[in-house]
Amino acid sequence: MYTWIKAFHIIAVIAWMAGMLYLPRLFVYHCAAEKGSVQSETFKIMERRLLRAIINPAMVATWLLGLWLAWRGPDSRYGWFASGWFEAKFALVLALSTLHGFFARWVKDFAADRNRHSVTFYRIINELPTIIMIAIVILAVVKPF
Numbered sequence: 001m002y003t004w005i006k007a008f009h010i011i012a013v014i015a016w017m018a019g020m021l022y023l024p025r026l027f028v029y030h031c032a033a034e035k036g037s038v039q040s041e042t043f044k045i046m047e048r049r050l051l052r053a054i055i056n057p058a059m060v061a062t063w064l065l066g067l068w069l070a071w072r073g074p075d076s077r078y079g080w081f082a083s084g085w086f087e088a089k090f091a092l093v094l095a096l097s098t099l100h101g102f103f104a105r106w107v108k109d110f111a112a113d114r115n116r117h118s119v120t121f122y123r124i125i126n127e128l129p130t131i132i133m134i135a136i137v138i139l140a141v142v143k144p145f
């Protein structure tokens with residue numbers, strides 16, 4: 001059972017990360033599209049669908065399955081909750097989830113033609129999910145502490 005849940009946790013993580021890596025790239029392109037243009041309206045649809053159909057449900061599934069794994073962790077009692085790697089991973093996952101919240105807000109801003117940030121801003125933001133993901137995977141797999 002544990003390994004099955006872990007497999008589905010990783011599947012959910014892949015879907016969540018695919019969206020989290022692609023959405024800020026769409027924001028970068030969207031900045032260059034003129035307001036009201038066909039291109040800009042197409043980006044709005046792509047952003048909304050990516051957020052609602054992939055990123056949101058994948059994040060919920062990742063959390064539910066991950067918390068189950070943490071609770072049932074090797075031979076249980078308090079599961080993985082007292083392990084150093086898990087606490088560090090948990091902090092980074094909270095950071096990733098906060099970033100997700102900002103992405104949702106920026107999708108809304110673009111949808112209302114009220115984007116307040118520059119291309120450079122989104123280019124920098126674009127790197128954050130990658131950096132956080134690398135750290136999380138190393139913590140979860142290597143468990144260095």
Ligand code: HEM
Pocket residue numbers: 006009010013017062063064065066067069070071073080093096132133136137140141142
């Ligand atoms: C949303 C909250 C999350 C929680 C509560 C959580 C919790 C866990 C737990 C307890 C395990 C089992 C570790 C083991 O049995 O060795 C696990 C496995 C794993 N998690 Fe997460 N996780 C979360 C999100 C993520 C994210 C965002 C990523 C990647 C970006 C990720 C990547 C992995 C990987 C790769 C494994 C497999 C580790 C292995 O078996 O070697 N998790 N997770």
